[in-house]
Amino acid sequence: MSIIIKRWKPAGRTPAHLGRVRLQRAEDVAFAVDLARTSPELLEVAARYDLADVMAAVEHARRPGKSGTVLLTSPPETGGAR
Numbered sequence: 001m002s003i004i005i006k007r008w009k010p011a012g013r014t015p016a017h018l019g020r021v022r023l024q025r026a027e028d029v030a031f032a033v034d035l036a037r038t039s040p041e042l043l044e045v046a047a048r049y050d051l052a053d054v055m056a057a058v059e060h061a062r063r064p065g066k067s068g069t070v071l072l073t074s075p076p077e078t079g080g081a082r
Contacts, residue, residue: 044068050075 036043046068049057054072061070 046070048073 044067046066047057047060048071049060051072051074057070057072060066
């Protein structure tokens, strides 16, 4: 008795397909960032956490039943050259 093991490759998972998927994801992320910047009133915010409190933010984001987005923030730059 012989056993043959082959790697199964789902249909459509060609390099060209993966490139299109990556491009679509990049476009979706860019759209989401633009939407958050230009129309923040459209997004429900569950909580805001300073970058120093990233672990608390992650714990909040993982809570069952959480509604809204957990944001990481940083204080605005002060005094420095731009």
